[in-house]
Amino acid sequence: MKTNRRDFIRKSAIAAVGMGMVTSCDTSSKEKTTTEKKKARCNPIGVSTYSFWQFNGPKENAPIEDCIEKAAEMGFDGIEFLLVQMQSEENGYLQKLKRQAFHAGLDLMGFSTHQGFVYPEKEKRQAEVEKTIHQIELAYQLGIPTMRLNTGRWGTIESFDELMANKGIEPVLEGYTEEDGFKWVIDAIEQCIPTAEKCGVTIGLENHWGLGRTAEGVLRIVNAIDSPWLRVTADTGNFLERQYEQLEMLAPMTSLIQAKTYFGGGKWYTLDIDYRRVAEIFRKVNYRGYISIEFEGKEDPMTAVPKSLEMIREAFTYEV
Incomplete structure (x- = not known):
């Protein structure tokens, strides 16, 4: 049976009324609907397994498997693995961790x-390049999309405690200059980029002492290499001066934020970080990626890490 156009429109209108699809011309109703549609949005939040260990005692005291279960129970969205905390690099172990996290x-x-x-000896630098390429391949086996990278440091201050007391600043190795160091780092990281691209793993150069102690140093390296596979891991606790200014410099190139917290007082120092201000810095550049909590305080992680999650989630939640 034929249905003419007029009948079709009439029947469609009746159906729309029945389904509540006809819109009202009442302005107040529209405003109410718009208000009701507003909802809160938060960046996804993960936690570093470092938060449960902090190099306190043997790594066997904080196995990755336990960290996964604790992170899930606490309500995190994701987890960041600290490589040196892992029990093995064998594929079977990696796949077991991946399966556990998925479930x-x-x-x-x-x-x-x-x-x-940052080594004058080419052989040492090359060994570090090969190690880093291997680490990228491990990230690929785990299905992890971003990997934290360090520049390394001069090593003229042997004790890490002493380095922290000196705000991460150390003398340049005698007979060399910072220019030498930057050249070595840039050349080395450039060799890692093809593997990062092949594996689909974004390298995030962290502001983590050495030549990466300042935003200027980090960006000098990232901009010189100029690859989409090299970005920044922005650590909120590793700028001991001009903190917000330097985070602002890194924000447009950031692939992961590591958010330090210090409940119970910091292991080396305690920073008073305004996370609402930090969140606003990254919101301005439309950063929608993960925040990974790195708890570095003296309180028990079982109480401090959930408090960290609550604090970071509140700061990074906003209306859309």
């Missing part, structure tokens, strides 16, 4: 590694 409802969202390229 716990957690993203594997960050991989925190250690390396350094």
